[in-house]
Amino acid sequence: MNEIFEINHLPNRVIEHNGQEYLFFSGTAYLGLPQNPAFQQITRDALGRYGTVFGSSRNGNLRLTIYEVAESKLAAWVMGNVPNATSLTLSSGMMAGQVIVNWLRGQATTFMYAPKSHPALWYDPNVTLPSLSFPEWVNQLPDQLRNTSSGHVAILVNSLDAVASAYYNFDWVRSLPEDRPITLIVDDSHGLGVLNEGRGIWPEIRQKLDAVGSSVRLLITASLAKAMGLPGGVVFGDSATLQSLRQTAFFGACSPMPPAYLEAYCHADTLYTEGYKRLMQNILLAEKLLLPSGIFQHSEGYPVFFTERDDLYQKLLNHQILIYSFAYPTAADRANTRIVISAFHTSEDIKRLADFVNTYCS
Structure with missing residues (x-):
C-alpha cells in the first residue's frame, strides 16, 4: 500500500x-x-445569503426557490430543448443514484448491471457485477434481455471507464427492444463538465434513442463534486419520473445539497x-x-x-x-x-x- x-x-x-x-x-x-479564487468569492457571497445548509426537507412547507432555479439551469444546459426534461438535485452523487434504485425496487424491476457500474447504482451492497469487458457485455445483452421474464427492466451503466480512461460506445441503445418497459440509468459523474463540451453523456445517448424513436426511459445521474466543483448530486430525466422521485420517502427525508452552492453555480457561467x-x-x-x-x-x-x-x-x-x-x-x-x-x-x-x-x- x-x-x-x-x-x-x-x-x-x-x-x-x-x-x-x-x-x-x-x-x-x-x-x-474549487481552487479558483473567483469561484471561491462567488461561493462566499452565496454563503452570506443562504448560510451553510438548508436544514429542512425539500418537500416541506417552506421552500427555497434557488433549487428550482438552479435545476432549470442545469437541465437547459445539459438537455437542451427536450420537452418535459428537467433535473433534480440531491446531497451527493451517491444519493442521486440511490433515490432511483430505491424507487425502482418498488416496481418489480429486474436490474441488469454493466461491468464496473458505480456503487451509487447498486441496489444491494453485495451485488455481483459482470466480469466481462464492456463490448463483451454489450454483445450478451440481447440474449440476457430475451431470457429475462417479462416486466420492467433497469439497465445500469457508467458513462465511461474513468479509472482506465476508456470511452464507451452507446450505439447499442438503438437496438433495445420495444416490447417491454426499459429504463436506462447512466452514472455520468466523471463525464458531466467534460464530455460533449461539458454537457456530459446525455446529448450523445438521447440523440441515439431519438434517431430510432425509442421509448426507453433515460435517466442520467452524476456527482456535482467533480468537474462541477459543487457538493451535491443531480438526476436528469423526464419531469414525470423526477416528480415521482421527489414524492418518495427516500427523497423527502434526505437533507438537500447546500443552497449556497447552487446560487454560486448560477453566477459562474x-x-x-x-x-x-x-x-x-x-x-x-x-x-x-x-x-x-x-x-x-x-x-x-x-x-x-x-x-x-x-x-x-x-x-x-x-x-x-x-x-x-x-x-x-x-x-x-x-x-x-x-x-x-x-x-x-x-x-x-x-x-x-x-x-x-x-x-x-x-
Missing part, C-alpha cells in the same frame, strides 16, 4: 506534505473550480467556460508530451492517463510529483495508477511531469 498523504489544505496544483511541496496530478476537480477551455488546452499538451512514452491508456480529450506501470507512482514521487495510485472502489481491488490533468495546472507543470515520465521510460 502506498503512503497516505495527510494534508490540512485544499489540494491544488501544488500540495504541502511534511515540509515538502509536490506537484499534484490526482483528484477529480477537472475544471479547477464565465468561470465554467474558462475552466473548460483551460482543461482542453492542458489535455492537448499532456497528450502531446505523455503519449509518446507508450505506457498510457488514454481516450482523446479526457483528462485521465492510465498506466499498468504501477512503479511510475514511486518514480514520480521521488521527484516531488504525486499521482493517483490506490485501490478503487474497495480496498480489496487492485491498485490502479493514473495521471489526472486539471484546469488548474500550468503548462510548466505538465512539461515537468512529462520530462520525468519520459526519462523513466527511456
